Amino acid sequence: MPGPRDGRAGRSSAAVVTEAARATRRRDRRVGNRTPVIAARPVAGGQRGRAPGGRARATATRLCGVNGPVQLRVAMAQVDTRVGDLAGNAALVVEWTQEAAADGAHLVVFPEMTLTGYPAEDLVLRESFARASEQALTDLAGTLEREGLGGVAVVVGYLAHTEGPGPAAVDTPPGSDESVDDERPGDANPRRGQPRNAAAVLHAGRVVGRYAKRHLPNYGVFDEARYFVPGSELQVVRVHGVDVALTICEDLWVEGGPCGVAGQAGVDLVVSPNASPYERAKDDLRLPLVRRRAAEANAPIVYCNQVGGQDELVFDGDSLAVSADGELLARAPQFVEHLLCVDLTLDPARVPQRREGRIGPMTVTRTVLSEEPVAFQPRPGHVADPLSDCEEVWRALVLGLRDFIDKNGFPSVVFGLSGGIDSALVAALSVDAVGADRVHAVALPSRWSSDHSLADAEDSARRLGLHFSTVPIAPMVDAFESQVELSGTAAENLQARIRGTLLMGLSNQHGHLLLATSNKSEVAVGYSTLYGDAAGGFAPIKDVPKTLVWELSRWRNAYARDRGETEPIPQNSIDKPPSAELAPGQKDSDSLPSYEELDSVIADYVDRDLGMAELLERGHDPEVVARVLRLVDVAEFKRRQSAPGTKISLKAFGRDRRLPITNRWRESLPSVREGAQA
Ligand SMILES: Nc1ncnc2c1ncn2[C@@H]1O[C@H](COP(=O)(O)OP(=O)(O)OC[C@H]2O[C@@H]([n+]3cccc(C(=O)O)c3)[C@H](O)[C@@H]2O)[C@@H](O)[C@H]1O
């Protein structure tokens, strides 16, 4: 086999949307510049009484001795952690706390499960991992103190581990809303100890407060009931006279949950470490959600979300702070690491009473770290500009891809560049993610490839400045066919498989990660060749429907145009009718409905899980629905062995949608169901 001719094509595209290629751990750490307005109510009810020597008390009410408004500078460290990298993540906490302290922060909040990374999946069930997480937490408290950061209160997420029966066998407190099984007979993997999704407050070299997540999400991509024992204690720590309640992520999504309890207990501030994965338009939900919880808690909320890719999830950050009245005080940009500071001025008299002990299903405990008030000139908080829908999706795809490549230690990526739109889009995303020098594209023309495919592939490579080579596959197809008789689909698929084999060979040889270029529409209907173009370690546009493939391509070109840069995607690749080019004159439209129709049925059937009757009610063509549903259903086996790819939709193929492969259920109208199943 002749080796591919590998060389840099053309000039490098000047535009790299997220500037990401230059530095994979680049930080965007602008600090706030917007006025906080949290106090402003007249001080009523006099003074707060002094709390005794830093210890929690079992009394129902207490007062402390601070007159008038109190202040606190709170930093949200929107960081990109790595799952399983306890030491690396702890180092990240030290580094960002240093920066926050240098900026005058008194309290720093990190994302959910900072030390372990999120989601740690079945690592959580390993006792060795849980113990290491506990150890990393106490070590971190010591390190922060030694680094001169002991005076800052640091909220860090971690995996807590205590002795006792495992998640599904634990008793919940009276009045709890969690339901659990008492026994799990025949469990081959009995869980030892009680893993909790926890957050701790580190101060003066010690772990001074711990909180275990109360509400464990167990839908969509989340499986937290499988892993964790729910908490039942609401921890409140007093920092410079400010009572701060700890909550974790999903706690915020539940009305009457820990925020409601915090409201009844009486607190000045709620902090919320998060690991909230990106979905299109999810940022539109967050602010109203946090506002509702702030009203319930009668306190401002500081919401810190992680950023970065983890397998099929990408986290967008979008950390924010709102006042008790729901005013947006500060908001971080999406898809970049960022230290967001907010200066709070709080009126203790806003809190009518301060209780501890049992409140509803939770027990409230209070700990005093420091009473001394701090005084400083407040700075205005910074509110990042929102991104357009296309830019948001683009950045999500770039970050998801880049983190998969870098966190798994790949020096480079490789893929087949056909001149079609899917691989042209993957090429542009790859260059934005890791830079042209780490991207290798190969044109693999066959007997049926049109002239324009090679020309368009070359054009794409030239625009992006990536490494480009050409390997004609006709001689290999001929050699194969001379040994075995294949016709029809089998012969078509052979070409895709020879391409897959060649590309995997290059991956083995050079250590590139092979990218599969399938989009969501193709993945839905199984329109790809197993071990052919479906081969790959990551599928960057797996959750992008074909109609959005075109939209994103046009958007990315317009983005480049607006900046006077080379458009990265050939217009011809956007305009031409899609074709697999596995047979003479073949078009996707020969085998599939139009992509507009297909994507609209997929959105309703896959993303919204609608049944046949509802699909027809929504006006879809019955013949198209019947065809698409059959294709989607029978392609489950293909999806189960496909590469992971970044989730951007409400329901992505992967952990979001788990269907049996061996499955006789077919959607049909109730009256014809029996026949349809025969
Ligand atoms: N339930 C099940 N569980 C496990 N395995 C199952 C299975 N059902 C079939 N299989 C296996 O799967 C095989 C069929 O799958 P596969 O070999 O992939 O072949 P198949 O799905 O029959 O064909 C691939 C289709 O994708 C189209 N394509 C290919 C390449 C690129 C593009 C594009 O434009 O993007 C489109 C191509 O035109 C053709 O329509 C069977 O021969 C069998 O071995």
Ligand SMILES: Nc1ncnc2c1ncn2[C@@H]1O[C@H](COP(=O)(O)OP(=O)(O)OP(=O)(O)O)[C@@H](O)[C@H]1O
């Ligand atoms: N001639 C080719 N050279 C290199 N790779 C190819 C070639 N033909 C197909 N491939 C690989 O197989 C993938 C699937 O082919 P397919 O034709 O569906 O995709 P596309 O050409 O990128 O987009 P479209 O579906 O819009 O034509 C391509 O994205 C590419 O990675």
Ligand SMILES: NC(=O)CC[C@H](N)C(=O)O
């Ligand atoms: N980690 C979590 O608890 C995340 C769940 C939450 N509903 C979210 O997506 O934001």
